[in-house]
Amino acid sequence: MQSFSEIEKADSAEFKDSPAPVNSAEAEAQSEHLLSSESGIMATEWSVIILTLTAVIQFVVVSLSGSMALLGDSIHNFSDALSALPLWLAFFLQKLQPDKRFSHGFGRFEDLAGIFIVASIILSGLVVSFESVMRLMHPEKVHHLMFVLVAAFVGFLGNEAVALFRLKIGKEIGSAALTADGYHARLDGFTSLSVIIGCIGVWLGYPQADSLVGLFMAALTLWAGWELAATILKRLVDEVDPQLLKAIGENVLKQPGIRGVESVKARYCGHRLRAEIVVSVDGGLSVENAQRTSENLRSGLTRSMPVIEHVSIELVAKDQ
16 A cells, blocks of 8 residues: 655645545534524624614714714714624625635635725724814804713613623624624723713813813724724734644644644634644555545644634655
């Protein structure tokens, strides 16, 4: 039987002509992955709906009151709804299979959507900043303070509802991104309450207080846009945390039949990773056993690290 060391020059261990073994564990993992996608889509859809309704209610009160603080909060909430769209798109695209035209899948569409959303968030922040500065220079009376207070509390309740929902679903499906968004929404809820400070200032006879809170909200919106832009830019230039690459290498060494890790490379495609791994194995392995080692490594790695959607493996023969 031909040994693996005799075919090392082929420089590949993908064995694409041979089907990957399908077992009950893999089938269960695929079912859980599909369920996670459906739950993630549901969570992000409801998040967008709740935050959009919250922003619409606040926009109505803004049109009646002229409050810059509430305008900033409403745009901030609407921006948060927009920023959830790439996450929704990510969960949706998980269900699509690569085709002949998009052989690597559709993950890049997530980043493409993110670019347009970043532009809209930053533009909104700049508009609120400009309006708030103009109000500081030319103060105007804020009307219907009680409505403004109620709208601020609506902003808090909307964000808290989104936070509870995201945290619940995120923990159920093990999504770190969704859980982080949940804590972010909770923080934004308390931020909405800062509009009350502007109302108190106006009530005490300082109309500029409303504009100052508006500037604060604009700064938060611009910061949110900057953070999202930084995340997308890092992924577009293929930046990956070295600790994550180290974790992949350590995980590879735990798989059966692997003697060493020669190199680990990875890049994001959307929010999922595509990894390229070179590992050393026993040079006396048969082709069949080498293929089995490769497939076991691939299935074991993707099960233990769900962020990885594809693994390209090269086996290097090492003598005993």
